[in-house]
Amino acid sequence: MDMLSCHLNRDAEISLYEQLYIYIKNEITEGRLAYGSKLPSKRKLAEYLSISQNTVETAYDQLIAEGYVESLPRKGYFVMASGDLEYVQPSDAKPTTDPQEEKHREINFNFHPSWVDTENFPFTQWRKYAKNTIDKQNHKLLLLGDAQGEFELRQEISHYLYHARGIQCSPEDIIVGAGVEILLQQLLLLFDRDTMYGVEDPGYHLILRLLKSYPNEVYPLEVDEEGIQVEPIEKANPNVVYVTPSHHFPYGTVLSVNRRAQLLNWASEEETRYIIEDDYDSEFRYTGKTIPALKSMDPAGKVIYLGSFSKSLIPSLRISYMVLPRPLLQKYKTELGFYHSSVSRIDQHILAQFMREGDFERHLNRMRKIYRRKLEKITELLKPYEKTVSIIGERSGLHIVLAVKNGLREDELVQRAAGAGIKVYPLSAYSLGKNYENPPKIILGFAGIPEDKMETSVTTLLKSWQN
């Protein structure tokens, strides 16, 4: 056993023990100290280097903890690793700017259907509830909470669902999650592996893509002016059907009362059949009464209700929820109860307070007016172009669909808009691969366009489509 000729620098920024540890580690990884060789005893090395035994011990302990060295009682310290372990630095270059920023630089107006009006969000109220919640007296909130979500929030959601959507459910039927995708992924685990799905086509593309990333069969189901057709469902025979009955995405159709009854009857015929109702923007109906949820007509418990605060509040909050029929709830508790909630408890309590104090209702009433004005404005602005551009869809929600009959193809319409700094979305992106041509159709989410920019954005868009 040789002594270790380590040169220690008492004036260095790193401690003596660390210098010794690095020295020995390098000796091992660079092959100068071979596997199995014995290290000097603590006492001898301390003497040799004129340092304390404690310093040597700390260095040895670290080497032992990392597995470089082994301590054998009454025998000493031995090298446990061989020299081919060298630490290599990957030479990756790092991007210095956010690539997302880059991508959006040239867009002046974005008609994305997921966008909401951000300028009228009640920041003051939200900040107040955040301040109330982030408080030492709530320190227990830092620990993991109920996997289904905070009871206080689920209670507010159940009140809201009863009051606004006619749905009777108790807080224990509700599962809160970080977005509809997350909830849907959990839901899919509750169905049999060979479950076949039916989806509205065109429909909410995220759900279509999510289902397609699973091995299950997915049937596209056509939509007419009464909503989804039920006869094709009976023929294709999926087990689970995904629908947006209050306001079809993207066409805006309301599922008629007759179709609702047919759909519920279809589901009640087999135990494994279920309907997933995605009620993504029912809050925004500008004339007459709101459309009751399909779930409110479902005493047999065949409807899984999906709700979200993405449209009614803000999408980046990532709070959604589902109401499970009791047999699925039972299965969820048994099989998936070990999953932790995917939403911050603090955020759940902020939202619960916001609802409890009436701010959510006030916000909805206020936004309903703002969005109605925006829709009226866009309809008015489109009037001069009505020969070539017609609006499809109920007068509700946060988006419309334009059928454009000026001879341009869908991709040309999108490209020309992009050339004018405007981002619009083609209907084909929301279908299961089919192309919806003749006339081509474009989805316009109008919620994110400020009122004073409505005119510029719409006229610029329409001009980009003229020859």
Next chain:
Amino acid sequence: MDMLSCHLNRDAEISLYEQLYIYIKNEITEGRLAYGSKLPSKRKLAEYLSISQNTVETAYDQLIAEGYVESLPRKGYFVMASGDLEYVQPSDAKPTTDPQEEKHREINFNFHPSWVDTENFPFTQWRKYAKNTIDKQNHKLLLLGDAQGEFELRQEISHYLYHARGIQCSPEDIIVGAGVEILLQQLLLLFDRDTMYGVEDPGYHLILRLLKSYPNEVYPLEVDEEGIQVEPIEKANPNVVYVTPSHHFPYGTVLSVNRRAQLLNWASEEETRYIIEDDYDSEFRYTGKTIPALKSMDPAGKVIYLGSFSKSLIPSLRISYMVLPRPLLQKYKTELGFYHSSVSRIDQHILAQFMREGDFERHLNRMRKIYRRKLEKITELLKPYEKTVSIIGERSGLHIVLAVKNGLREDELVQRAAGAGIKVYPLSAYSLGKNYENPPKIILGFAGIPEDKMETSVTTLLKSWQN
């Protein structure tokens, strides 16, 4: 049009306008003021009630803002809502207390390994960053952000990983998600459907259960004093192995350098092989330096790194992240890029600020001291019982494992503790079905026990185990 017979109380705590607003709102929701009926003019109502016109105007404005009333120029004020909006309490019997609370009522001390010290969380700092972030000037944060997570947060994480864990990665390699379960579910979608998994057994039970809920084969892999064994991996031949190299859960073993090299070699032999490194509590090492991450020794890109703020900050925040090797990252972008981020953008920016301003580092340094004191205390308190109770595990992390040789079975130990108001967790709950008896083992997470309760809780526990 009748006049409104509202009795206003000038001595009430709520203002006159608010009394008037509530009165009219109730008249509408309870059906006494019908849809379309005209309200008195501001002047007339003010005269009739002997209040100022301003007060009436404020009440009307509120009703207009909430959508109950409409103002038509030169015509007057009209009721816009019908009486079936009445807010009715669902008739379901509801639990009046949180059932979670109920369950925990009789527990005085909980040694759950996921618990952290909540009393020393820097509420003031966190509240400050929340206040900064929830601000109208950040209104763009309300829209959906980058699916991989906010660039600012990923940048902070990449700095942290480089300095604290020796990992070189760029922000674009990082995906932020609402918990390790959520990230793991996404990750599983990137592997072939017939992928076989190897997991440490015993191990992190959540991962074991999650993998078992998929149809794939899952192999339990034994752990000895050097960590996971590599020969059994070569025999069982899984494609993907899940490990906790810095601090095995729950035994606390550090994967030795030799085993690390073997494991990396094994992975590099086939393109489909990957190692998932869960680095759940590496921040808390109380002697010497931290153990470098396995990922830091991985120039070949075979290690998927999972990190979390659950231990280092708080579990209920639900922010975790993974670092993907480039081929998987590419696949993620192509196949799963449509998923929205599962974490609130506001929360991501609060955390990014917390890290950027040095608060995270300060918090870790502070908590390391507190947790070390707690570990020293518990070790000391257990000394008198060393004949029957021995501690297993490295001196690090937020939990220890006790091997109890007093003749009681594992379930008896748990039950006796429960009888004394103490919740402890059996090792068998963290295994793939095997029972670890002789001697039975109990996991004690000590982080959540306040320092001044350490003595009472540990001695009560140990007394409950005596005959």
